[in-house]
Amino acid sequence: MATITSKLQLVQSRIEQACSKVDRPANGVTLLAVSKTFPAADVREAFQAGQHRFGENYVQEAVDKMAELADLRAQIEWHLIGPLQSNKTRVVAENFDWVHTVDRLKIAQRLSEQRPAHLPPLQVCIQVNTSGEDSKSGVEPAGALALAQAVAHLPHLQLRGVMALPAPSNDACTQHQALKKIREVFDDLRDHGLTLDTLSMGMSADLEMAVEQGSTMVRIGSAIFGQR
Numbered sequence: 001m002a003t004i005t006s007k008l009q010l011v012q013s014r015i016e017q018a019c020s021k022v023d024r025p026a027n028g029v030t031l032l033a034v035s036k037t038f039p040a041a042d043v044r045e046a047f048q049a050g051q052h053r054f055g056e057n058y059v060q061e062a063v064d065k066m067a068e069l070a071d072l073r074a075q076i077e078w079h080l081i082g083p084l085q086s087n088k089t090r091v092v093a094e095n096f097d098w099v100h101t102v103d104r105l106k107i108a109q110r111l112s113e114q115r116p117a118h119l120p121p122l123q124v125c126i127q128v129n130t131s132g133e134d135s136k137s138g139v140e141p142a143g144a145l146a147l148a149q150a151v152a153h154l155p156h157l158q159l160r161g162v163m164a165l166p167a168p169s170n171d172a173c174t175q176h177q178a179l180k181k182i183r184e185v186f187d188d189l190r191d192h193g194l195t196l197d198t199l200s201m202g203m204s205a206d207l208e209m210a211v212e213q214g215s216t217m218v219r220i221g222s223a224i225f226g227q228r
């Protein structure tokens with residue numbers, strides 16, 4: 001069975017190839033290793049292979065893992081990529097470096113108020129829902145600008161960009177359109193004067209297409225840690 005180390009290398013080379021195909025520098029795409037449901041020991045193995053950024057979906061699971069990996073705390077960047085309820089904002093503000101799933105102002109305000117003064121600003125992305133499904137989280141594209149502008153003014157947050165989780169599709173054309181739509185929302189916010197450097201999109205199955213559409217941060221779980 002392939003090790004986490006060898007799978008990480010494979011993912012890195014997929015990123016490099018995807019970048020070179022569209023003439024983008026490979027260092028323009030950051031790899032976020034999504035470790036949800038996998039134990040702290042797997043995170044440690046990936047860390048030892050040189051991976052220092054990890055994404056988690058569930059707040060309590062992540063905080064437990066952080067405690068087990070406390071010796072690496074200064075060297076690991078922890079990203080929350082799962083939905084965030086307002087009763088969890090304090091623990092998130094106190095423990096994470098990034099939050100990708102800000103989709104309403106109330107959550108952002110609480111994160112800013114609760115971010116401890118001794119920590120750098122919490123790095124955040126606005127989650128945009130371009131699939132138009134009621135069940136999914138994320139702000140509608142039409143509301144993205146107003147939310148982004150409000151979030152950009154909060155003192156203890158730093159707005160970095162846009163995250164999206166398009167409904168997975170087996171049809172390449174549909175997937176391509178979905179990624180393109182997200183890219184357009186990101187470009188539109190930048191055209192309105194917001195300074196954004198992060199377009200968080202692309203997972204194990206659509207990494208190449210996401211890079212082609214301008215992703216700057218891919219969130220990769222199963223291709224590194226295995227099937228969940």
Ligand SMILES: *Cc1c(COP(=O)(O)O)cnc(C)c1O
Pocket residue numbers: 034036057081082165202203204205219220221222223
């Ligand atoms: C689980 C998850 C990922 C990783 O998905 P894989 O298909 O395992 O690469 C990326 N982003 C989010 C928001 C996730 O929940």
